[in-house]
């Protein structure tokens with residue numbers, strides 16, 4: 001397995017852990033979605049794959065990339081992991097680039113510094129990558145500064161940079177969330193093409209369950225740091241079994257859906273909210289007394305599991 005997260009628990013001083021017993025896996029050529037409201041722990045999972053952990057965090061469980069445990073590996077292995085095995089793409093491409101350096105320098109410097117490529121080779125490779133992500137005039141883009149190109153073009157540059165070392169695993173953390181719908185659709189199509197061509201494994205993080213269901217093979221739904229449902233995308237979308245998953249689908253209906261929009265009542269929990277039972281119980285339309293008394297165990301449902309007493 002390319003990525004295997006096993007029982008990952010991360011505590012960082014809050015009244016409850018940021019993540020509790022999270023397990024998920026991404027195979028070669030597989031797109032796995034991670035969905036949940038803001039604060040549910042999505043970015044913490046992605047960052048832990050690069051061992052970027054909160055300061056002073058207490059961590060248990062394992063994070064294996066191609067079988068090697070990221071949480072315990074030595075400095076040389078960790079450098080190699082970050083430089084050439086796993087790449088991360090963030091929401092805001094402008095935060096990844098230095099505004100006063102040319103785009104070409106951004107692309108080539110990384111290859112020279114972390115991969116030890118000679119400068120001329122790095123430059124040739126940068127031009128090749130910019131063409132591969134669908135940018136029409138790579139030589140011009142190389143000379144431009146970040147503020148001279150659009151957000152969508154810049155996200156393509158960031159994707160090109162992520163591919164520079166031929167990683168096996170791509171972590172896309174809300175990589176299309178800041179883009180307008182047309183640019184988002186183009187960027188999704190690009191990610192899909194690149195993923196298929198290179199047989200990349202991808203962890204695709206989004207707060208948009210519809211997008212995840214359309215793009216991913218399997219989707220994990222995260223709530224308050226725990227995976228509450230994990231299913232193949234199509235089944236999750238057509239027959240959600242956890243009330244939170246159903247709630248997420250119900251509050252973002254698609255065009256032409258005659259059902260009224262039903263927002264999930266209440267707000268996502270903070271790290272100060274502690275639970276004896278199901279963390280979603282206070283907001284759940286189907287909650288019964290038992291839900292607040294003990295944590296629901298995952299129950300096997302078609303293609304995966306849902307952690308709910310009422311499944």
Ligand SMILES: Nc1ncnc2c1ncn2[C@@H]1O[C@H](COP(=O)(O)OP(=O)(O)O)[C@@H](O)[C@H]1O
Pocket residue numbers: 012018036037038039040041042043044045053054055270271
């Ligand atoms: N470095 C950190 N130290 C302490 N708490 C953190 C740190 N990073 C994230 N958190 C907290 O962990 C929770 C999950 O955050 P995050 O993983 O960023 O969620 P998401 O990406 O789903 O919005 C939030 O409550 C956040 O405030």
Ligand SMILES: [Mg+2]
Pocket residue numbers: 042043044173
């Ligand atoms: Mg996040």
